[in-house]
Amino acid sequence: MNKDVYEIDLSRVWELFKKIYKRCLLIFIVFTIVSVVGAVYLSKYRSANETYFVTSKIMVVQESYKTDTQPEPLFDYEISKQFASTYSDIINSNYVINDIINELNGKITIEEYRKMVTVKATNTSINISTSANDLDLCLEIANAIVASAKTKIKEVMKTENFIVLDNAILNDSTTNNQSSLKFLLSGPLAGILLSIIWLIYLIITDVNIRTEEQVNEIFDYPVLGIINKYPNYTKEMK
Amino acid sequence: MMVTNNKQTIIKYIYSDESESYKKLGANILVNVEKKQSNIINIMSYTENEKRNDIVLNLAVALSQMNQKILIVDLDLRNSSFSEMLENKNLVGISDIVSENLKIENGLINVMQNLDIMLSGKAVKDISRFISSQKINAILNEASKKYDLVLVNSPGISMFADGFIIAEYCNRTLLVIGSDQNNRKEMKRLNEQLNQMKINVMGIVLAK
Numbered sequence: 441m442n443k444d445v446y447e448i449d450l451s452r453v454w455e456l457f458k459k460i461y462k463r464c465l466l467i468f469i470v471f472t473i474v475s476v477v478g479a480v481y482l483s484k485y486r487s488a489n490e491t492y493f494v495t496s497k498i499m500v501v502q503e504s505y506k507t508d509t510q511p512e513p514l515f516d517y518e519i520s521k522q523f524a525s526t527y528s529d530i531i532n533s534n535y536v537i538n539d540i541i542n543e544l545n546g547k548i549t550i551e552e553y554r555k556m557v558t559v560k561a562t563n564t565s566i567n568i569s570t571s572a573n574d575l576d577l578c579l580e581i582a583n584a585i586v587a588s589a590k591t592k593i594k595e596v597m598k599t600e601n602f603i604v605l606d607n608a609i610l611n612d613s614t615t616n617n618q619s620s621l622k623f624l625l626s627g628p629l630a631g632i633l634l635s636i637i638w639l640i641y642l643i644i645t646d647v648n649i650r651t652e653e654q655v656n657e658i659f660d661y662p663v664l665g666i667i668n669k670y671p672n673y674t675k676e677m678k
Numbered sequence: 679m680m681v682t683n684n685k686q687t688i689i690k691y692i693y694s695d696e697s698e699s700y701k702k703l704g705a706n707i708l709v710n711v712e713k714k715q716s717n718i719i720n721i722m723s724y725t726e727n728e729k730r731n732d733i734v735l736n737l738a739v740a741l742s743q744m745n746q747k748i749l750i751v752d753l754d755l756r757n758s759s760f761s762e763m764l765e766n767k768n769l770v771g772i773s774d775i776v777s778e779n780l781k782i783e784n785g786l787i788n789v790m791q792n793l794d795i796m797l798s799g800k801a802v803k804d805i806s807r808f809i810s811s812q813k814i815n816a817i818l819n820e821a822s823k824k825y826d827l828v829l830v831n832s833p834g835i836s837m838f839a840d841g842f843i844i845a846e847y848c849n850r851t852l853l854v855i856g857s858d859q860n861n862r863k864e865m866k867r868l869n870e871q872l873n874q875m876k877i878n879v880m881g882i883v884l885a886k
Contacts (some may be wrong), residue, residue, distance in 0.1 A: 665706060
């Protein structure tokens with residue numbers, strides 16, 4: 441027989457599986473229970489600590505000045521970009537923030553506001569992101585920011601070259617549910633995987649003598665008899 | 679207090695389902711014994727888990743049914759099961775015969791027609807020394823004259839050398855290998871050891 445060829449006897453694999461299937465089933469059940477408990481805990485914990493994200497968007501539309509070569513005004517991208525940057529600074533200023541806090545009747549402090557709100561200018565747009573554990577508060581803050589921004593920018597810049605694209609959009613938070621589902625599925629899958637690894641380990645390390653041929657290969661003595669049924673009187677004795 | 683050995687029953691430990699396998703094994707042994715003119719057979723296994731006692735008993739039953747007068751001598755003093763089979767631990771055994779200079783007949787227990795058992799007897803302190811004593815050899819030789827075959831049940835050889843010492847007294851050794859109980863590496867080493875020690879192994883019984 442070629443020693444490089446490793447033969448797998450499927451009947452032997454089945455025998456080994458029969459040997460360990462009860463313990464495999466136990467592993468599967470334990471992992472499944474752990475994952476179900478984990479997923480339930482995770483979903484409850486997360487719903488208690490759910491963070492809502494609301495985004496608002498303001499776009500600056502600054503037209504170019506009339507010239508001899510360009511009698512009709514056109515959208516000026518570069519100037520709009522600069523305006524967007526300036527407006528985001530205004531929205532981030534204490535002047536505007538104090539106004540927003542007043543609008544909210546002091547429901548949050550300035551420090552809390554700064555942790556909850558991010559204002560960022562991207563090209564000609566200003567993206568305002570608000571996060572909070574309370575959805576109503578989150579929406580209230582987002583609406584207050586847009587309202588205050590509209591008033592204060594007009595007041596400071598004496599211009600109205602911007603439009604509010606989105607007042608307050610609630611972002612979809614399905615990722616939490618997905619991670620709970622993943623956790624729920626990971627238990628049974630881990631159980632199956634562990635059982636398969638165990639079976640493979642048994643197949644690889646299965647070096648026990650079982651057949652007459654194997655006995656003949658190893659020993660210099662003949663096999664005089666094979667007793668197929670292995671009696672076990674000790675059970676009877678108990 | 680010791681009780682007088684009398685007829686005991688072990689019928690519930692005899693397995694009729696595999697009686698043909700045992701008869702075949704018995705016939706092979708008889709052919710081998712006739713060729714070599716030897717009638718003391720040491721039956722040993724590598725570990726204690728190979729249910730050697732069952733095989734010794736059922737083989738003895740099969741041989742006795744083939745009109746052979748059989749004696750089982752239990753020399754597994756470390757883990758004897760035959761006294762438990764007979765449910766009486768106070769019966770006279772080989773250790774009592776040796777220590778109290780009793781006659782061999784005092785230790786014979788008839789369990790069925792053509793089949794007697796000599797138990798291991800009371801516990802012995804230095805087992806290896808006890809087994810090495812010439813008295814054991816003398817008892818076996820005496821028994822071999824009265825029986826067609828003497829089957830000696832000796833302990834597993836993976837832990838103790840008792841089986842090898844007993845093999846010295848016996849003309850032949852029968853090795854019991856439990857299927858799926860021993861790995862190839864250990865068995866190769868055992869084969870080399872048996873060859874080196876020049877143990878006269880008549881053959882192997884594969885117990886599945």
